[in-house]
Amino acid sequence: MPKMKLPTKKTSDKKEETKSEFSWVYLEPRLTEKAAHISTYNVYTFNVASKANKIDIMKAVKEKFKVTPIRVNIVVNKPKASYIRGRIGTRGGGKKAMVYLKKGDTINFV
Numbered sequence: 001m002p003k004m005k006l007p008t009k010k011t012s013d014k015k016e017e018t019k020s021e022f023s024w025v026y027l028e029p030r031l032t033e034k035a036a037h038i039s040t041y042n043v044y045t046f047n048v049a050s051k052a053n054k055i056d057i058m059k060a061v062k063e064k065f066k067v068t069p070i071r072v073n074i075v076v077n078k079p080k081a082s083y084i085r086g087r088i089g090t091r092g093g094g095k096k097a098m099v100y101l102k103k104g105d106t107i108n109f110v
Contacts, residue, residue, distance in 0.1 A: 022060035025052045029109045030096055042101045050076075050095050057097045067105040073098040 028047045029035075035045040048057055054072040061069050079093030101107070 020060075020063055022056060022063055025049050025056050025060040027057075027060055027064060031109065038098075042103065042105065044099050044101065044107050046097050046099065048074075048095050048097045052095065052097070054097075057099065061099050065107050067107060068102040070100045070102055072100070 026047075026049050030045040030047050032045070038045070046057075046061075052060075054074060057072050057074070058069045061067065075096050075098070077092060077094050077096065079090040082089055082091050
């Protein structure tokens with residue numbers, strides 16, 4: 001029995017839109033009273049992915065907000081145990097990053 005060739009799918013030469021390389025870092029602004037106070041000193045606070053490191057966060061901020069970060073401090077918030085209806089559970093946890101920007105750079109969260 002002769003083998004039949006299946007029609008092949010033609011690939012287009014158009015470049016597909018891809019997500020940015022650092023989209024997994026997920027920079028979500030941390031809007032608290034303390035964060036608002038230190039933003040006057042060009043320090044902005046973000047909730048980030050728990051596997052993100054300082055270099056990834058710096059590159060993501062530069063790519064997403066088009067500003068130049070000088071340094072990044074990271075704080076790990078450990079999950080806290082809590083009791084809900086007599087059962088033990090956890091709440092909270094995660095990682096936050098404090099990004100120091102070059103003088104004159106600002107980020108608007110509005």
